Amino acid sequence: MADDRKKLSMTLGESLRQQGVSRRGFLKYCAATASMMALPPNMVPAVAQALEKARRPSVIWLSFQECTGCTESLTRSHSPSVENLIFDHISLDYHHTLQVASGDAAEAAREAAMHENEGKYIVVVDGSIPLANPGYSAIAGISNLQMLEETVAGAAAVVAVGSCAAFGGLPHANPNPTGAVSVGEIIKDKPVVNVSGCPPIPTVITGVLAHFLTFGSLPELDALGRPMVFFGQSIHDRCYRRPFYDKGLFAETFDDEGARKGWCLFRLGCKGPMTYNACATAKWNQGTSWPVESGHGCLGCSEPDFWDAGGFYNALSIPDSDLTRKTGYVVGAGVALGAAAGALNRSTRAKAAAKHETVTIDDLDKKS
Amino acid sequence: MSTSIDFLLWVRGPGFDIALFIFVVGVLIRLLEVLILGRKPDYSEPRGAELGAGLLTLVTRTAPEGGSFKRSPFTVVGGYIWHIGFLVSLFLFVPHIELIDSVLGIRWPGIASNLVDAISAVTIVTLVAMLFSRLSHPVKRFLSGPEDYLTWLVTFLPMLTGYLAYHRMIDPYPLVLGLHILSVELLMVLFPFTKLMHAFTFIIARWYNGAMAGRRGVQS
Numbered sequence: 337m338a339d340d341r342k343k344l345s346m347t348l349g350e351s352l353r354q355q356g357v358s359r360r361g362f363l364k365y366c367a368a369t370a371s372m373m374a375l376p377p378n379m380v381p382a383v384a385q386a387l388e389k390a391r392r393p394s395v396i397w398l399s400f401q402e403c404t405g406c407t408e409s410l411t412r413s414h415s416p417s418v419e420n421l422i423f424d425h426i427s428l429d430y431h432h433t434l435q436v437a438s439g440d441a442a443e444a445a446r447e448a449a450m451h452e453n454e455g456k457y458i459v460v461v462d463g464s465i466p467l468a469n470p471g472y473s474a475i476a477g478i479s480n481l482q483m484l485e486e487t488v489a490g491a492a493a494v495v496a497v498g499s500c501a502a503f504g505g506l507p508h509a510n511p512n513p514t515g516a517v518s519v520g521e522i523i524k525d526k527p528v529v530n531v532s533g534c535p536p537i538p539t540v541i542t543g544v545l546a547h548f549l550t551f552g553s554l555p556e557l558d559a560l561g562r563p564m565v566f567f568g569q570s571i572h573d574r575c576y577r578r579p580f581y582d583k584g585l586f587a588e589t590f591d592d593e594g595a596r597k598g599w600c601l602f603r604l605g606c607k608g609p610m611t612y613n614a615c616a617t618a619k620w621n622q623g624t625s626w627p628v629e630s631g632h633g634c635l636g637c638s639e640p641d642f643w644d645a646g647g648f649y650n651a652l653s654i655p656d657s658d659l660t661r662k663t664g665y666v667v668g669a670g671v672a673l674g675a676a677a678g679a680l681n682r683s684t685r686a687k688a689a690a691k692h693e694t695v696t697i698d699d700l701d702k703k704s
Numbered sequence: 705m706s707t708s709i710d711f712l713l714w715v716r717g718p719g720f721d722i723a724l725f726i727f728v729v730g731v732l733i734r735l736l737e738v739l740i741l742g743r744k745p746d747y748s749e750p751r752g753a754e755l756g757a758g759l760l761t762l763v764t765r766t767a768p769e770g771g772s773f774k775r776s777p778f779t780v781v782g783g784y785i786w787h788i789g790f791l792v793s794l795f796l797f798v799p800h801i802e803l804i805d806s807v808l809g810i811r812w813p814g815i816a817s818n819l820v821d822a823i824s825a826v827t828i829v830t831l832v833a834m835l836f837s838r839l840s841h842p843v844k845r846f847l848s849g850p851e852d853y854l855t856w857l858v859t860f861l862p863m864l865t866g867y868l869a870y871h872r873m874i875d876p877y878p879l880v881l882g883l884h885i886l887s888v889e890l891l892m893v894l895f896p897f898t899k900l901m902h903a904f905t906f907i908i909a910r911w912y913n914g915a916m917a918g919r920r921g922v923q924s
Contacts, residue, residue, distance in 0.1 A: 560707065610712070610878045639709055645709065645713060651799060653799035655803070656716050657721055659807045663724070663808070667732065671736065
């Protein structure tokens, strides 16, 4: 514990030198971090300076109604790697999934981190919070809502990792049986950064933390509270298959000639045009590939309510309902009503004809 | 949380259902009440066939009559440009074909999206020019009522929002896509109850003119 505290008081530069990291290695790392955050090369010295002087902030990671996919994603981060992040960048003082076997000791670590770093620590949340009944999700006997409110009270900022924490995600999907809500719907008095995605791109999770460390502030956010640097452009705008969309060349099945030639996946349900994320540029699995590159359309997982946004394999322009059946009913109703209107018109005409009195010249003479 | 996605989901879900219902039922009522009413039987001996003349008139009336072209070339040419541009954008843009396939189960090949884009730009400019001409030409202005401006607006909005959506000129994208779909729904709702119905009734009118002339053995 005393060692840990000493480590915590060291700057990142001191800590790295202690671990035998060379100046050259450190600058290379800074350049990689700066490029990931889309900063110009002349910012690298500033990043290096900031990171060298930065003290490792305490991070408390809370997992609520989630599937651990976000943690799985984070542990596959390659730049900076999760080891980098935990050992060099941050002091991950509590992560209930990783510490599950520690029981009460883990809870004690969380409380200790909160007291020692009052007002300075970062809370990372994955998973949504059930409001319908606190019993739906509790950790160590503490409801998710209570734990979130308690932990965030003394935090500097909150990072909502994954679509569940950012927008409610799968637990929030219609009919939302647990009354799941996002972090942002509960926490109003602290800055909340939404790092959405199901799961989010690992380098995006670590990038947000690296930004906080470098600049001591949160990155610029979009209307949905997501960092602009990663969520500023749509999948469609950065997609390498975009020229095929413009040319009108679309794959119609997953194994037709168009699919083999890498044509646009719009017809197969790609939600790229409405999805804002960095998949097309940051890619996955150490920059190996990303869903569209591997031949599957984007599911739109970094957008709110993507579970309820219609079939994953329906084109974005198709409305979300059983239209063929409904069209049948509507045509039936239209024909019936049209026939009724026609019949009404005919009867009006027949009545008018029946009422019509024939007038002869003699009749007119009589009247005058 | 009310977001642009919620808006998009509404216009793609319940909003589209409502618009589709009003459009289909409205169009069918208006067509059937005309067709079922029928006309008085004509007991005169026909001097020619109705069928050929009726079909021919459907086509021939598409070409402008020489006199009207000489009198108002701008109206005729502008009218052709935007009608064709509108139909091309509506029926040959691949995302629209997907929609039609999902509703009617029929499909056809589309054209390149950037070609549709260029045609849409021309159509939008032409529609604005047509409005300007309607407002500035004293006779056209005198002949125009509120319904003319309303039908212009509901025709123009889908083109404009579609162009904005294609070029992603409004952020976030779900908002502009939602606005585009909403503008089309407005068009669908007003369609059966305004002169926009001419998109269907022109067939009846031309057929009747042609068939009537054919029966009498005269040129229509």
